[in-house]
Amino acid sequence: MRFALSDSSALAVRRLLIAGLLLCRAGLAIAHDDPKHAASAPVLVDDKEIYKPTPLPDRIILSWTGDTAHTQAVTWRTDATIAEGVAEIAESEGSPQFVSRAERVKATSEVLKSDAGAAHYHTVNFENLKPATRYAYRVGDSVNWSEWFQFTTASEQPEPFSFVYFGDAQNIIRSLWSRVVREAFYDAPRARFMIHAGDLINSGDHDSEWGEWFHAGGWLNAMIPNICTPGNHEYKRASQESKLSDHWRPQFALPTNGPEGLEETVYSLDFQGLRIISLNSNESQERQTEWLDKTLADNPNRWTVVTFHHPVYSTAQGRDNTELRRWWKPVFDKYRVDLVLQGHDHTYSRTGLDVPDEIVGTENVPAGVTAKSSEGGTVYVVSVSGPKMYEVYRQPYMKRAGENLQLYQIIHVDGERLSYEARTATGELYDAFTLVKRPNARNELIEQVPETPESLPSQEKDS
Numbered sequence: 192m193r194f195a196l197s198d199s200s201a202l203a204v205r206r207l208l209i210a211g212l213l214l215c216r217a218g219l220a221i222a223h224d225d226p227k228h229a230a231s232a233p234v235l236v237d238d239k240e241i242y243k244p245t246p247l248p249d250r251i252i253l254s255w256t257g258d259t260a261h262t263q264a265v266t267w268r269t270d271a272t273i274a275e276g277v278a279e280i281a282e283s284e285g286s287p288q289f290v291s292r293a294e295r296v297k298a299t300s301e302v303l304k305s306d307a308g309a310a311h312y313h314t315v316n317f318e319n320l321k322p323a324t325r326y327a328y329r330v331g332d333s334v335n336w337s338e339w340f341q342f343t344t345a346s347e348q349p350e351p352f353s354f355v356y357f358g359d360a361q362n363i364i365r366s367l368w369s370r371v372v373r374e375a376f377y378d379a380p381r382a383r384f385m386i387h388a389g390d391l392i393n394s395g396d397h398d399s400e401w402g403e404w405f406h407a408g409g410w411l412n413a414m415i416p417n418i419c420t421p422g423n424h425e426y427k428r429a430s431q432e433s434k435l436s437d438h439w440r441p442q443f444a445l446p447t448n449g450p451e452g453l454e455e456t457v458y459s460l461d462f463q464g465l466r467i468i469s470l471n472s473n474e475s476q477e478r479q480t481e482w483l484d485k486t487l488a489d490n491p492n493r494w495t496v497v498t499f500h501h502p503v504y505s506t507a508q509g510r511d512n513t514e515l516r517r518w519w520k521p522v523f524d525k526y527r528v529d530l531v532l533q534g535h536d537h538t539y540s541r542t543g544l545d546v547p548d549e550i551v552g553t554e555n556v557p558a559g560v561t562a563k564s565s566e567g568g569t570v571y572v573v574s575v576s577g578p579k580m581y582e583v584y585r586q587p588y589m590k591r592a593g594e595n596l597q598l599y600q601i602i603h604v605d606g607e608r609l610s611y612e613a614r615t616a617t618g619e620l621y622d623a624f625t626l627v628k629r630p631n632a633r634n635e636l637i638e639q640v641p642e643t644p645e646s647l648p649s650q651e652k653d654s
């Protein structure tokens with residue numbers, strides 16, 4: 192049976208359809224504005240979510256507590272459900288069969304309570320290792336494991352090697368520091384360790400900033416040992432006292448051969464003919480002087496590098512650290528320390544062998560007075576790897592200076608020669624020199640500064 196609509200009925204139906212369509216559109220428009228339906232809008236994921244610990248090992252990092260030829264320490268993090276950590280280690284080889292020879296070592300574990308809640312940090316110090324030998328290891332809880340990583344122990348003899356040095360990473364670490372540490376790896380993939388001269392992060396007790404730092408280094412930290420010295424940003428103010436970040440000791444296994452109370456911030460390590468000394472420029476500088484003197488007096492290594500955070504020669508006006516020149520510089524001079532690697536001033540500066548005992552233009556030496564130059568022959572470097580940028584107060588003793596550049600440095604030690612290069616975040620050579628050992632005399636310094644002009648935008652602005 193068919194129904195025929197009259198003209199007026201057909202018109203009414205058409206009007207109903209149009210009204211329905213309009214209602215539908217209005218409904219869609221309402222639905223679009225309704226926050227319940229806005230599921231596709233991006234939402235910022237909270238840092239605490241991104242970096243929260245799980246039962247799986249993360250923040251895996253190699254360091255040394257002492258003997259670099261026979262031991263290797265590794266530290267990692269899990270959530271608080273993993274009470275006991277274990278590691279496995281074997282001499283590595285091309286065949287995957289090395290896993291059948293792996294020995295198991297129990298970790299020491301400790302709780303760290305931070306703004307992200309409780310996490311467990313586990314440390315194993317592999318001991319009785321063979322020198323100059325490639326090992327494979329993994330960490331976990333005997334059920335959940337990391338991948339196998341590899342490292343090589345130091346030779347007992349002086350042998351050629353390279354290492355990397357970074358100034359402050361500190362800010363916007365995941366976003367803008369990552370490219371620097373990775374570019375350094377491109378240039379020195381066989382570097383034997385990485386030195387971080389303080390201010391690795393901005394707020395020492397914000398767990399997510401450490402999360403960013405570990406994310407940037409990623410698996411490199413599990414393959415290349417790290418030597419870290421604390422900056423002022425690894426210190427927090429607890430009432431009147433300044434206190435080292437709670438993260439420092441649980442997450443880095445560093446030597447405890449420094450003065451009492453300053454362990455794992457003041458220490459020395461020897462690596463294939465090089466003594467590396469970390470000083471803590473944040474506290475008790477005077478108390479470290481005697482230890483420094485003793486450590487340098489009894490030093491069989493051909494080369495000596497000292498690292499700490501605050502510069503002996505600040506690159507900025509109003510940031511001078513006179514105490515460091517007063518206490519430590521005479522000791523560097525006395526023992527002819529080769530190289531001092533620093534941070535803090537968020538610029539680049541590198542001296543020659545002739546450096547003043549005092550900086551002209553400070554409260555100690557008014558402008559117009561000539562500062563006396565000492566005979567130590569130490570080269571002092573200030574550098575920066577993160578994106579926070581300051582201005583340089585250019586001084587005549589600086590052989591190369593720079594602003595507005597993220598940099599990394601690769602240092603190569605080979606017998607009588609130590610060669611140094613600073614490169615920008617894009618891998619461009621910014622500074623270079625070579626030191627040559629001379630018996631009972633200052634080093635010879637061979638300048639190899641590239642032709643490119645210094646990056647000093649603040650001085651272009653002023654002129």
Ligand SMILES: [Fe+2]
Binds near residue numbers: 423424500
């Ligand atoms: Fe600093």
